[in-house]
Amino acid sequence: MGPTGCGKSGLALGLAQDFPASGGRPVCVINADSRQVYRDFPLITAQPDASEQNVCPHHLYGFLPSESKMSAGNYAVMAAEVIARSHAQGFLPILVGGTGLYIKSLLEGIAPIPPVEAAISRRWQERADAEGAPALHRLLSEHDPLYAAKIHPNDRQRVTRALEVLEGTGKAFSWWHAQTAGSCPYDVLKIGVGLPLEELTPLLGARIDKMLARGALEEASVARELCGDAKAPGWSGIGCAELYQYLAGEISLDECRELWLNHTRAYAKRQLTWFKGQETLEWVRPDAGPLVKLVPGLEKYLVN
RNA sequence: GGUGGGGUUCCCGAGUGGCCAAAGGGAACAGACUGUAAAUCUGUCGUCUGACGACUUCGGUGGUUCAAAUCCACCCCCCACCA
Numbered sequence: 001m002g003p004t005g006c007g008k009s010g011l012a013l014g015l016a017q018d019f020p021a022s023g024g025r026p027v028c029v030i031n032a033d034s035r036q037v038y039r040d041f042p043l044i045t046a047q048p049d050a051s052e053q054n055v056c057p058h059h060l061y062g063f064l065p066s067e068s069k070m071s072a073g074n075y076a077v078m079a080a081e082v083i084a085r086s087h088a089q090g091f092l093p094i095l096v097g098g099t100g101l102y103i104k105s106l107l108e109g110i111a112p113i114p115p116v117e118a119a120i121s122r123r124w125q126e127r128a129d130a131e132g133a134p135a136l137h138r139l140l141s142e143h144d145p146l147y148a149a150k151i152h153p154n155d156r157q158r159v160t161r162a163l164e165v166l167e168g169t170g171k172a173f174s175w176w177h178a179q180t181a182g183s184c185p186y187d188v189l190k191i192g193v194g195l196p197l198e199e200l201t202p203l204l205g206a207r208i209d210k211m212l213a214r215g216a217l218e219e220a221s222v223a224r225e226l227c228g229d230a231k232a233p234g235w236s237g238i239g240c241a242e243l244y245q246y247l248a249g250e251i252s253l254d255e256c257r258e259l260w261l262n263h264t265r266a267y268a269k270r271q272l273t274w275f276k277g278q279e280t281l282e283w284v285r286p287d288a289g290p291l292v293k294l295v296p297g298l299e300k301y302l303v304n
Numbered sequence: 305g306g307u308g309g310g311g312u313u314c315c316c317g318a319g320u321g322g323c324c325a326a327a328g329g330g331a332a333c334a335g336a337c338u339g340u341a342a343a344u345c346u347g348u349c350g351u352c353u354g355a356c357g358a359c360u361u362c363g364g365u366g367g368u369u370c371a372a373a374u375c376c377a378c379c380c381c382c383c384a385c386c387a
Binding site for chain 2: 004033072073099100109110154165236238269270273
């Protein structure tokens, strides 16, 4: 795991290539990125391309249409299934991605909250539109003071989520949180791949230019024909959203590129903050050499 | 050369006598994070100070005023149009 664009996939691929060849355990790659699941944006979300995916089995990439929603809970279930299957087939699964919450849900569990009826969610969204998040936060304080105290009144997304869960399940969000399993069922080695932001930023810019050169615009306009709703889940990815604005004639290509880079950088920073707060990761630089050499304890997973 | 518009804090940009260290946005920095997470949200953001507060800013210089980013004069730059 690590911030976007720092070379996680490449390192994983390196493992997949080198080890089985020298008689080690076969390796497979499992996506842990909330955007790379989307079918319509393989390039813009930097999914491994066909030749890369040929190196070893890849799972959970590019299977979801733009209008479909993904979620941490969903992901945890799907990834757990893939891991079980991979183990059964003798593969060593390598999780690659930068979506901290997804990885956390998979490894540490997530509250077993049943799905909430769409109509209920919609109603809270409408109330948030009409009354504003702080008003709903006050309401939440009356029913779930514990959780309300943890979030900011302006945090509409969390306020409405807590309220819809409360209404949909009859239990407070904080009660559900207490039901989280919490222990990790896997023997995991966590590797953080990263660079300081100052070093990462120019790489992110270069990566955007490369995406544009390889047809990001075409990808976005095809995606727009398949799903023209800018609010659809698939369109919320960085790059996707900005290209949509460009295609809609709202901004110039230069502005698009600039926004795209700014947003990507800000995102990388958020990821860094998240991973900083997580328990110990083995941090490596992507350019420091093959992973096995850098991470003590990795080798034992790779041999048979 | 003439006419009109303009020069504001890192950037964009509001502000036309006191309530202005100066709205708002962006960037930056720090942070939060349990089914939207490439999302959502928070704090800081002229200098010094732990804080009260003090000090220096709105192209330049000089003036008017108890008080100027805001008014006046001259000057310097930019843009548009006319020549």
